[in-house]
Each structure stands twice: as C-alpha cells, then as structure tokens.
Amino acid sequence: MKRLTRLLPVCGTRQKAGERQQGQGIKALLSARPVVMLRVTQSRFLDYLFILTIIMAVLSALLFKIGDVPPAYPWSDESEIAADAVATLKYGPRLFYPGQLAGGSLAVWLEAGWMALFGRSLVGLRLLNGLVNLATAVLIYQLALQLPLNLGSTINQRLTALTAALLFAVSTWLLGLGRIAAPNWSLVGMMSVLAFYLFWQYLNHSSQRRLIASGVVLGLLFYGYLPGYFVPLVLVLFLVGTYFTRNGRLSWKPSLLLPVGIASLVAAPLLLFFILHPTAVLQRPLQLVNTNEVSSVTSLLEASIDMLSTFGLIPGYLWQGITDHLVFDPLVTVLFVVGVLTSLWHWRSPGHLFLLIWWGVMIIPAVASRSASQGFIFEVWRRGVGAQPVSFILIAVGLQTSAQFALTRRLWPKRGRTERPDLFSFVYPLAIALTVGVSAWFSYKFYFEQWATSEAVSTLFAKSPVQLVQWMESHDDSQTAFIFPVRPNVSPTTRPELFTVRYLYNGPAFILYPVMDEQTAGDVLVSLLETGPQTVKLMMPKRITVDPKGYFEYLLGLYGRIVEQEDLFGYRVISYEIDVDNPTPPRLDNTDASFGAILRLTGQSVPETPPVAGQTFSVALRWQLLTNAEGDYNASLILSDSQGVEITRADEPLLSTKDYLTTRFWLPGSDSFQYFSLPIPADIPPGHYRLLLTAYNAQTGERLPPPGTRPNLLMSLAEIEVRPTLADPAKLQIPQPLDITFPEGLVLKGTNSVPVLSPGDILPLSFWWHATAKISKNIGLLLALVQPNSEPVPLYRQPKPLVAGYLTPVWPSGSIYRANYRPRLPVTLTGGSYMLALRLVDIESSQTLAENLLFPILVEARPHQFEAPLLANSVDVDFGHIIRLRGFEIDQSNMDAERSLNIKVQWKALRQLSTSYKVFLHLIDEAGRIVAQVDTLPQQGKAPTTGWLPGEIIDDTLKLPIPSDLPGGNYRLVIGLYSESTGQRLPVGEHDQLTLIEINR
Secondary structure, eight states, rough: OHHHHHSSSTOOOOHHHHHHHHHHHHHHHHOOOOOOOOOHHHHHHHHHHHHHHHHHHHHHHHOOOOOOOSSSOOEEEHHHHHHHHHHHHHHHHOOOOOTTTTOHHHHHHHHHHHHHHHHOOOOOOOHHHHHHHHHHHHHHHHHHHOOOOOOOSSSHHHHHHHHHHHHTTSSSSHHHHHTSOOOOHHHHHHHHHHHHHHHHHHHOOOOHHHHHHHHHHHHHHHTOOOOGGGHHHHHHHHHHHHHHSSSOOOOOOOGGGHHHHHHHHHHHHHHHHHHHOOOOOOOHHHHHHHHOOOHHHHHHHHHHHHHHTTTTTTTHHHHTTOOOGGGSOHHHHHHHHHHHHHHHHHHHHHHHHHHHHHHHHHHHHTOHHHHTTOHHHHHHHHHHHHGHHHHHHHHHHHHHHHHHHHHHSSSSTTOOOOSSHHHHHHHHHHHHHHHHHHHHHHHHHHIIIITTTTEEEETTTOOOOHHHHHHHHHHHTTEEEEEEOOOOOOOGGOHHHHHHHHHHOOOSSSEOBBBBOTTTHHHHHHHHHOOOOOOEEEEEEEESSSSSTHHHHHHHHHHEEEEEEETTTTTEHHHHHHHHOSOOOOOOEEEEETTTTTTEEEEEOOSSOOOOSSSEEEEEEEEEEEEEOOSSSSEEEEOOOOOOEEEEEEEEOBOOOOTTOOOOGOOOOOOOEEEEEEOTTTTSSSSSEEEEEEEETTTTTTTTOOOTTTTOOOEEEEEEEBBBOOOOOGGOSSSEEEEEGGGGGEEEEEEEOOEEEEEEBBBBBEEEEEESOOOSEEEEEEEEEOTTTTTOSOOSSEESSSSSTGGGGGTTOEEEEEEEEEOOOOOOOSSSEEEEEEEETTTTEEEEEEEEEEEEEEEEOOOSOOOOOOOOOEEOOOOOOOEEEEEEEEETTTTTSEEEEEEEEEEESSSOOOSSSSEEEEOOOSOOOOEEEEOGGGGGGOOOOGGGOOOEEEEEEEEEEEOOOOOOOOEEEEEEETTTTOOOOOOTTTTTSSSEEEEEE
16 A cells, blocks of 8 residues: 555645755746645545546446457457467567567567466456556546646646546547557557656656656567657657747756666667667568558648548548547547647646647657548557547546636636636536546447447458367367468568467467468478478468469479368368378479570479379479560460360469569569469379470460470470379269269269250260279270161261270279260261260170260251352462462451451362361561451351361451551551461461452551
C-alpha cells in the first residue's frame, strides 16, 4: 500500500522548503501556479475511488462477451506475435524478429513470459492485452493530474482526468485494440503515457528517479511498434516549443538531457543491430513507402486532410454524417474539436502546448498510411495509437470547457474564483456521466452489433487456419515434414495462416518455411531430406502463387512419389513418400537448340529413372533469350505415344530467376531455368513414349521452330519408358462410362466422347479396359460402322491389340488401361448415323470372343464436285504435287470500308490425302513482315483435306482482316498450305508459299 501511495499523485500537498526551492526553476519555466488544495487524505480517497471506477469500466468493456467478440479464432496479427513468442520459448529471446517488421520485440517478450506462466490460450493472450489497456487507462488519469491545464480547482482537475480515463475505457478505440491479442499496439499508448507521467512527475516534484525511469521507458519504446519511435520527438519539440514561447532565455537544467542519454543506452543494442542489418530493419518502412503512395506533397496533403476529417477537425465526415469514418462518435468528436481549440487558445500554457505537440507528432504514422487516409478506421486506431491517450485528455478538456462556457459564457474560469460554484459542481459531473453513457452506447452499437456481424470479422478471424492446424496434428508424426514455401519480397501478411500454424501447431512433425530461391531452396530441401523424413507434405496455397516456376514440386518429384493430393482449407496438399536415401541435386546436360531467332535451349535435365504411371516426371530446362522478345513465351512438354496421340502435357511460362518476369522484360543474353512436373496418368499402359518440346507465343499461340524443322514442329527431347501401376477405377475420370463385361474377365469401363465427323476424318477413340482377372488369351479388336440393312463399314481389317506393345496375357489382375485408337473414316462414306461395332478376337486363333454395339457416331458428308468453272485468275500451281491451286479472285472493294479483303480460291485434289492441311493467307510488307493473316481449314472446317476425293474441286472463300492503322505502301498477298498436326508447309517449287498479287496502297 505504501508503494501504491507513492505512485499516486498527491496534488496540492505542501512541499518542504528544500523541495520547493529545488523545483522552483522548472516551475518558473512552466508557470505552474498553485491551486486550492484539498487535504491529503481526501485527495488520496478520491484517487482510489476514481481509479477503482476506471478499473471497473475498463474490465466491463474488455470482459463483456469476451468469448464471442471477436471470434475465438486468431487474427493474423495476433498469431504473428504469438508465433514469435512460441519460438522465443523454444529457442530463446531475440533482439529483432523479422516477422514482426514494424511490430517490435517488446510484445513478443511480454507474450512469451505470459505463455510460460499461463499457457498459449488465445483468450489468455487477449486478457494480457486487456491488462495493458487497463494500465493505460489508469496512467491517463495519473498524467492528466500532473498536467498544468488551468482548470480552476483541484476537483476540476480530478474530474477532467476521470473523464479522459472513462471515455477511453468505453471508446471503440479501446474495444478495437484492447480485445485482441496484439499488445504491440497498446504498448505504445501505455508506455508513452508512462514516460510522460514520469517526466511530469519530475517537473512537478524534481524527482531524479522519475526522470531516470522516464528515460528507461523511452528507450524501451524502440523495441516496440514503429509509431513508438516518435515518442521521444514529443519531448524534444515540447522543450523547444516551451523555450520559444517564454519571455527571455530559459535556464536549462542539464538533467533534462538525462532521459535522452538513458534512452540511448537502453536502445543501444537495437541501434547496433540496425547498423549491422539495415536491410532487415528497413524492410517494413520501405514497404510502407512503396505501397502507401504518400510520396509527394500533394498526396501527403490529401492524406493529412483526410486524417483531420476522421478526427472532426475538418467537418467533412462529421457534417455529412459518415460516422463509420470518424474515430469517435459524433458527440465525442465535437468535444475533441472543442478540446483542441481550447488548447490552441492556451497554446502558451505548457500543459496545453504539450497536448498539442503530443497529438500532432503521434498522428504522423497514421497520416503516412494510405489505407488510413482512405478511411479505414481500424488502420487509424492502429497506426495512430500513440495519439490515443492524448486524444481523450483533449476530449476531457473540451467537455470541461463546454460545461464552463454553458454556465459562465467563459472559455476558462476567472483567476481566483469560479462563478456559480454550486451549479457548476452539479452540472459538470452530470455532463461527464451523460457523455460517458452516450459514448458507451455508441461503442456498443458500433462494435458489438455492427462490426462484430460484418463480413470483415469473418475474414480477419477466419476459422480455416485453425482447422488447418487441427488437420496437421491429426496427420503428423516424427517422420513427417510439412513444407510451406514462401515467396521472396512479399509481405508476410499475404500469408496470415502461416502465423496461426506457427502459433498453434504443437506436434512432433518438422515444419519448414523455405523462401522460393532457386539458388538456396534446393540445398535447404536436400538438407531436410537428409534428416530422414518418410513423408513430406507440400502445402501450396490456392489464393496466392508462392512458387510461380513449380520448383518445389519439381524437386520433390525427383526424390519421392505422390501418394495423395487433397484440397482443404484453401491449400492444395501434395503428400510425397520419399524413396531416396541420399538425395543429390539433378544433373544438367548442355544442349544447343535454337527456337526461331528468339530462344535457345542451352540445357536439359531428364531423369534416367523411368517414371511410374500416376506420378509426375520432373524435367528441368535452361533457356536463353537471343533477342528482344515482343511477347511472352511459354513452353510445352508433351508425352506422345507411337501413334502421335498426346497422352499428357504441361505448359509453363518462361520466367526470370529473379522477380519472375516474363520474357518481354528479359535482356538479350539472359537465361533462366524452367521446371516441369509432367503428370503421368495412372491409366497409361506401360511402354515407350516420346517426350516432345515446343515453345510458343503466349498471346498468339504461334510456335517457334526448333532446329532442323519447318515452322511449328515439335522437338523430340527424349524417349522414356513408363512403368505400370494399378490405377483405382473409382478415381479415374471416364467421359462416357459403359461397364460392359466380356469373356476372360475383361470389362470395358468406358470411352471418350466422339464429335460429329466428316468422311476422311480420323475417328478419335479411347477405351478404358479393366482386367478383373488374369487374362490367358492375347485379345485383339476389330471396329466397324454399321447401319440397318447395310453392309458394315470396316475400320480395321486386321485385329489390333487392345494395347499396342502390351499384350493382354501380361496384364496384372486388377489393372486398368486407357487404349487409344485412330482409325480413319473412308472418304466415300455417306452421311448419316452409324453404330460403332466392336468385336473381340483371339489374335492367335482368330476366334471371335464377343461382339457388341457400343454407341452411335454421326457423320456429316458434303457434296463432291469434279467440274467447276474457272475463276478470274487461273494459275494451276501444285503444292507438294498433291493439291493444285486452279485459280483465285480478289475483291478489294471492302478493303477500306470494312477493313477486310475477300479472296476466292479454287483447289483440286490430285490424289487421296491422309493429312489435314490448313490454308494460310498472309499480307506482307516491303520489309517482309506479316501485317495481316488468316489461318483456316478449307470451308471453315467443313471440307478438310482428308475428305477430298482424287480429282475433286473445292471452292473456298477467305476473308483477310486488314488493320485499321495499316500505312500506305507496297504489299504482297501470299497463300500456302501446312500440316495441321506438324505445321510443315507444302512446297511450291523452291518455295513454301505463292504470291497471288501485289497491292499498292
């Protein structure tokens, strides 16, 4: 009790002669005149009573619905501090926590100590922050008693101090910051009040101990939230301002410099760390500068005006009734404005000058915040937390001034007496009670009814991170590792769930947060695998790309096999079973293959170990840019079977090693790696496949020609052998399920969807065969198209193995494979609806095992013509000796009006064709550049070349769009044909295109 008594200010106690003489200089400095005193016992009793009232008000505000609002799930900022506190308990305290950025270390140490005593409970951590705010409220009362505010009497001073503390206790500012487990913000307010209280204790009572303690607190503020760095500036500006507002020069006491020296000593370790690690320390401030866009005088002025509006000093929001953009409720906002005006009127008074400087300095961090200047009140509360205590003292001054003016028409009491003391002593407490009651009601409506039910709350206090931790704890053991890749140069607040994982997870598994850096991430992963985990779970967030190049999936695909993939709680979880004992970095083989004149493939890493069906195949490529790229380029890795059927593919963009820039931002000569995790379907039959590569423009889809080929061809990268696996039929996605049972335990599980076809087209078929038992016979199939009362049209005249190169007697029981067939429809086939007939035979004995009609196939046939009048321009030019261009006509009448060029062409088939060719039409300028083009199948796909009969004549009309900004000059119109599948052009004599006409515009 004696210690508490010493802490409580005894305003009006008579000082001893020596003490009064010792404090005479500073009292003269501040012109703090004595006031009418109450007796000491009465003062102490009022202090105890008022402090008890403040404590009850704060506890009521903090404990009301404590389990419901906010929800019992940690917000990212809560988890961020708690996670570092957990790490502190495990590995010891640190001077600087990179994850905190602007948060500081003090809150981490405080929460770590709390956890050591009371555990990790989120409610307990929120109560800890509540205690910090409780101390702030009491200190606001104590400080307001120390400030020389010329309020007329000691009881007025106490009532004003009580008003400030109570309004703070029932404010939305306290509710918003005090009911969450983030003491880093509240500590700024509490410690700034404590430092100023000790400073004013020294000024009023000349206590050197309090001056030293003030310096210690100022030094500790450097270990806190970033706005706390501005607190010492308040004292400096106050002393400077006081110096220039007095008559004559002041006699400065050397002891006033003592807090600065002590603060420097306390903050010295952190300052030394700043000097040694400037990048780590400046990361958050630089990020704010880059993102808040308060970088010019205009933007700074706009942010300042908006900030003054949120406090009501500019009446925009208040006048328009936009209360959700105000820091306080409307009544308290008016009182705040009155308090500021009162202090401005008394700016020569040290107490009022101190309040103005305090508020002006500590609001700077909020002004520098773009989100705050856009009206998000929570950001104002958080980044302007240093201005929180002084704001409520100014509000209390405004209420006292308003009550005084209402009764006396004076803005401050006359010297030596107060008019109508009995009436004022009744009205002022009543005004305090009414103001506090109105503010409490408004805070309840805003916080518990409006904010607590808003969508923002469900977003900030999300349940999914907690569920993710619970799932991790149910799927972990000492042989499991979780990997959460982190993208470099990205704020950790973009991954708030990671803080929750670090805070709440308490299982035996190892958790790794590797930064996505190709130069170091591989070594980090190899080091992890050397510790011997049997299972690695790669945790990839779905809402943000943390690994744009797929590096971790590539590496884990080299060292393990996928056993499970899940989508849960916003993550794609890929579980790998590690099957290597000594992981080594992959070997890169040098390559030299140019794709056009733009890209060069300089290296490739293709594993020698055959991939297993159902897994991924990891391939790395190294590319070099040869010249400036006008667009972005991607590469495709394609797995193809012996028929040229594409089994699977992976498309990845070419991105730079740093910052993941696309090729249009690369410099010529720069290179970068590209990583593929090619998915091998589980139902792919074992055998040999070709690995093909192509590079193409991401915007146009145009392929770059690899070496030794015509344009748009695929480069053969390697030939690989795929090992079989037993696929689960329930996990396969079969487009058209059938489930037809045949002899030998063979089941046709389904097939693909077949489009409408034309004569001469390839019939794309995929059958899923399931061997429910061991098959003894070598089974093949025959296919035919049948119609009622018509002869079947055979598609295969000789039995085809169910799976090419993998005979049925070696199929394991329970295996299921997708077999691809590509029969061609006869060119002479008539249009109509056919049924696809399947016949299974024993290839060895030619015995028919089963026959079945599967599904209908629709064929649309077009009329054929073998004679036709010639067009205006007859040319008779052969393309590859298989197609002849008989003539053409060009209509240039719409070239300027409709910005198009209409061309009629007439083709003749010299023989039956098995390849589908596309027609290209290019408009080329004098420099040889293509300025307009069109690529299409004949008759817009209705007359593919595979359906042409020998001697048939095909008329076609092409429409070439003309750019609106095409300049005048000489142009050539050229035409040609190329294979739809390979892109290889048909030769025209010594060229691969024919010039139809020259156009002069």
